[in-house]
Amino acid sequence: MKVIGINGYSARDPDKGITHNSGAALIEDGRIIAAIDEERLSRKKNDKTFPFMTVAALLEAAGTRPDLVALAHLSRHRFAGDMVRGYWKARRTAKNPFFKAYLNSRLSDFPLRTLGQILRPRTVPDAIGSLPKEETIHHLAHAATAYFCCPWPDEAVLTITLDAFGDGHCGSVWIGSNGKLEHRHWLDFLSSVGGLYTAFTTQLGFKPLQHEGKIVGLAAYGNPEPMMSRLREHISGRGSTMTFDSDLMFLALTGNRAGAGEIFNRLRRDLSREDVAAGLQTFSEAMVCDYVSEWVQRTGIRKLALAGGVFANVKLNQRVLELDEVDNIYIYPNMGDGGLAVGAALNTYAERNGGLTPALLESLYLGPDISSAEAARALDAAGVVYQRVSDMPQRAAELLAAGKVVARAAGKMEYGPRALGNRTVFASCSDPAINKWLNDRLQRTEFMPFAPIIMEKHAAEYFPRWKPEHITARFMTITYDASAVAKQNIPAAIHVDGTARPQVLREQDNPEVYAILEAYHAITGVPALINTSFNMHEEPIVCSAGDAVRAFQLGHLDALICADFLTVAS
Ligand SMILES: [Fe+2]
Numbered sequence: 001m002k003v004i005g006i007n008g009y010s011a012r013d014p015d016k017g018i019t020h021n022s023g024a025a026l027i028e029d030g031r032i033i034a035a036i037d038e039e040r041l042s043r044k045k046n047d048k049t050f051p052f053m054t055v056a057a058l059l060e061a062a063g064t065r066p067d068l069v070a071l072a073h074l075s076r077h078r079f080a081g082d083m084v085r086g087y088w089k090a091r092r093t094a095k096n097p098f099f100k101a102y103l104n105s106r107l108s109d110f111p112l113r114t115l116g117q118i119l120r121p122r123t124v125p126d127a128i129g130s131l132p133k134e135e136t137i138h139h140l141a142h143a144a145t146a147y148f149c150c151p152w153p154d155e156a157v158l159t160i161t162l163d164a165f166g167d168g169h170c171g172s173v174w175i176g177s178n179g180k181l182e183h184r185h186w187l188d189f190l191s192s193v194g195g196l197y198t199a200f201t202t203q204l205g206f207k208p209l210q211h212e213g214k215i216v217g218l219a220a221y222g223n224p225e226p227m228m229s230r231l232r233e234h235i236s237g238r239g240s241t242m243t244f245d246s247d248l249m250f251l252a253l254t255g256n257r258a259g260a261g262e263i264f265n266r267l268r269r270d271l272s273r274e275d276v277a278a279g280l281q282t283f284s285e286a287m288v289c290d291y292v293s294e295w296v297q298r299t300g301i302r303k304l305a306l307a308g309g310v311f312a313n314v315k316l317n318q319r320v321l322e323l324d325e326v327d328n329i330y331i332y333p334n335m336g337d338g339g340l341a342v343g344a345a346l347n348t349y350a351e352r353n354g355g356l357t358p359a360l361l362e363s364l365y366l367g368p369d370i371s372s373a374e375a376a377r378a379l380d381a382a383g384v385v386y387q388r389v390s391d392m393p394q395r396a397a398e399l400l401a402a403g404k405v406v407a408r409a410a411g412k413m414e415y416g417p418r419a420l421g422n423r424t425v426f427a428s429c430s431d432p433a434i435n436k437w438l439n440d441r442l443q444r445t446e447f448m449p450f451a452p453i454i455m456e457k458h459a460a461e462y463f464p465r466w467k468p469e470h471i472t473a474r475f476m477t478i479t480y481d482a483s484a485v486a487k488q489n490i491p492a493a494i495h496v497d498g499t500a501r502p503q504v505l506r507e508q509d510n511p512e513v514y515a516i517l518e519a520y521h522a523i524t525g526v527p528a529l530i531n532t533s534f535n536m537h538e539e540p541i542v543c544s545a546g547d548a549v550r551a552f553q554l555g556h557l558d559a560l561i562c563a564d565f566l567t568v569a570s
Helices: 038-042 052-062 076-093 097-119 138-148 193-203 212-219 225-232 246-254 260-268 273-299 314-322 337-352 372-382 392-401 434-441 456-462 471-475 484-489 511-524 545-553
Strands: 002-007 023-028 031-037 068-072 133-136 157-166 169-177 180-188 303-307 328-331 406-409 423-427 452-455 503-505 528-533 559-562 565-568
Touching: 002 052, 002 337, 023 038, 023 052, 023 337, 031 038, 031 052, 031 337, 038 052, 068 337, 076 097, 076 246, 097 246, 133 138, 133 337, 138 157, 138 169, 138 180, 138 303, 138 337, 157 193, 157 273, 169 193, 169 273, 180 273, 180 337, 193 212, 193 246, 193 260, 193 273, 212 273, 212 314, 225 260, 225 273, 246 260, 273 314, 303 314, 314 328, 328 471, 372 545, 372 559, 372 565, 392 406, 392 423, 392 511, 392 559, 392 565, 406 545, 423 434, 434 528, 452 456, 452 511, 456 484, 456 503, 471 503, 503 511, 511 528, 545 559
Parallel strands: 002 068, 068 133, 157 303, 303 328, 406 559, 452 503
Antiparallel strands: 002 023, 023 031, 157 169, 169 180, 406 423, 423 528, 452 528, 559 565
């Protein structure tokens, strides 16, 4: 059975969805064949319009029509009662006039908006319009990605989702076992830690739902205590019963709406942005760890599958893994809403087939490939001098050892927010100054250093708490404390708090990139390189050979590997 999963509202109303990061995925017999986020093809960062281009690309690649269409997200009318009750609950305690006005407007327009959603049918492109369609609610789609792609097919798995908001909730708990997900808990959308993180991101002057990672990086420079204490004064309960007070609810729900800024400014008062970020980060870690601990204790299940945008927070993920009561965690690598297309497809397949045994999603190389012919055409069209190279790993390693910045666009594109070698910029991580000059060259502002890619056989030496069963570290979803050797040999990849976010690479996962690391290690004695995504300022990661060559021509890179060709800047 082939299922095409889609996250994005409607082909008739491509711009009207409330989603962000639309995309599509094709699964066959419960396993993912191909998956792409629309931004990579449309070249619009975090594109949220209906994923026409991705659907067309998947159908062309598949060669046959799928049997079913699985739609994620925007089933909010199913929870309309919960949401209306939530708004009324908030209205009873709201004193802030701006919050009252916001809630009044939500309560008055909510029924109409819900009716509109019910009456306005979800449509899909004509090519698949006649196929049966099924919807999966937002957090079940997140849960399905985490559980069905996790590495524990024979065990009960505590599956937890957390995000800012989705279909009336900001989190959920499920028990995955015997190929099925059993629901245990919903988290009320009024007390959303993810929503609060996004609101702070906005208030600190960054882009919501895009720059939260910058706040994680910034947090390491601040003192968490003052803001942590101030935030704690605005909550009651803990874990499943943790509740925001009216002010925090308003801030988390609306971000930068009129009146929310005053609440943020009162909270911030005299604090630097570093202290604000540090307090927010520590608060978020504590709230999430409370929730996780409670559910581990209630279920006795110590292996966790996690998804939802909150788990894009690599430092928070480290705290969860370090909990005494947790044995291991798996974070679905496309944890944000970009992953929902896969979740809808897997859940629909499981429901139609009496369940689906989890199977680790071994490879994220699920996007378009770059053929030699395509690369040659793109390079020729740009008038770039290039050569076919038979000893590419050696040539690349020599350039890197000489301090050059080498981009690689080869093989199938990664699915999800991280480049894992195939759409990557590599550089040496011996000189910390690279974080300043390479960010300047790539026109980026980051507060976390570049992440390292490291051969698995050296991972334990560089990150003592890493263990081979930490499969999640293959996908750059978690930080580790660095060893003294790591601080000595790869200082450019170590944050000010002594952590790094490695991609731990096995040879079988990407033999070509592993060979570059081996060759670089032979020259320098260092088994790791900087691995940062290959994109230009605020653009999506490159997808095609044409994208890669255009990025190379901007002049910020020293060399480009495009399929099996090498071009070196003169
Ligand atoms: Fe979500």
